[in-house]
Amino acid sequence: MTIHTSQLTRAFGTQNVLNGVDLDLGPGIHGLLGRNGVGKSTLLRIIAGQLKPTSGTVEVFGQRPFDNARVMDRTCLTGVDTAYPGSWSGADVIKGARLRYRPWDQQLADALTADFAMDQALETRYGKLSRGQRAMVAIVIGLAAGTDLLLLDEPYVGLDTHNTDVFYRHLLAQAGTGRTIVMATHHIEDAAKVLDTAVVLGREGTVAKQCAPEDADAFAVAGGELLPIDDATRHARPARFDDLIEHYLEVY
Numbered sequence: 001m002t003i004h005t006s007q008l009t010r011a012f013g014t015q016n017v018l019n020g021v022d023l024d025l026g027p028g029i030h031g032l033l034g035r036n037g038v039g040k041s042t043l044l045r046i047i048a049g050q051l052k053p054t055s056g057t058v059e060v061f062g063q064r065p066f067d068n069a070r071v072m073d074r075t076c077l078t079g080v081d082t083a084y085p086g087s088w089s090g091a092d093v094i095k096g097a098r099l100r101y102r103p104w105d106q107q108l109a110d111a112l113t114a115d116f117a118m119d120q121a122l123e124t125r126y127g128k129l130s131r132g133q134r135a136m137v138a139i140v141i142g143l144a145a146g147t148d149l150l151l152l153d154e155p156y157v158g159l160d161t162h163n164t165d166v167f168y169r170h171l172l173a174q175a176g177t178g179r180t181i182v183m184a185t186h187h188i189e190d191a192a193k194v195l196d197t198a199v200v201l202g203r204e205g206t207v208a209k210q211c212a213p214e215d216a217d218a219f220a221v222a223g224g225e226l227l228p229i230d231d232a233t234r235h236a237r238p239a240r241f242d243d244l245i246e247h248y249l250e251v252y
């Protein structure tokens with residue numbers, strides 16, 4: 001397992017955000033889903049070694065990640081809100097990441113910057129980039145970093161339709177590479193096409209459900225409702241993975 005957590009909790013002051021998270025994730029592309037404020041970013045930061053848990057266990061590559069260079073060198077956490085230096089150009093931010101991550105794949109970085117048509121973003125100060133342009137920088141860094149563990153925090157925010165397709169195409173190319181990728185996302189329908197599993201973080205601050213695409217086979221949809229296949233009416237249609245995720249998000 002790349003990531004193991006057991007009874008993981010994290011509080012901010014008197015607010016308990018994570019409340020006993022039990023999670024095991026290995027190679028593959030995993031979605032981290034849940035309503036606003038349930039603690040997805042907090043969990044990613046703990047896994048990345050940037051934040052200490054309040055109690056419980058978190059192990060990444062078999063070690064405690066907090067401030068641990070052996071884990072952090074193999075992990076890249078990035079997203080549209082990552083605080084890269086605002087006075088650096090987009091190109092310099094990417095160059096900084098190239099120096100930071102040993103397995104960096106320059107060919108992939110070049111392919112992504114070309115597919116995103118990023119010329120202007122590369123020359124502009126990071127602090128002056130639009131959300132979509134910052135998303136592109138984050139995606140180039142995350143995918144090209146080549147780290148064994150990639151944590152993407154809502155990486156697509158602000159991307160137009162064309163660039164969203166570019167992102168998902170390149171993300172899908174990572175399937176089967178042996179990397180472990182965890183993506184916090186609200187884009188259920190798009191994400192469902194690329195995910196191996198979806199982890200739903202519930203409002204109680206625990207893992208409410210972890211499901212795989214094949215779990216959807218046990219359900220059918222009738223009139224917008226998700227029914228166990230045995231109870232389904234004759235004209236119900238088979239459930240899809242995104243139906244299943246959406247259902248759990250509504251319930252939890």
Ligand SMILES: Nc1ncnc2c1ncn2[C@@H]1O[C@H](COP(=O)(O)OP(=O)(O)OP(=O)(O)O)[C@@H](O)[C@H]1O
Binds near residue numbers: 034036038
């Ligand atoms: N550094 C911090 N100090 C105090 N509270 C924090 C801090 N970081 C996060 N929180 C609180 O923890 C809760 C969870 O935040 P988090 O960003 O992890 O949620 P999220 O699931 O990623 O939300 P969203 O889907 O809206 O991005 C929120 O109530 C937030 O205000």
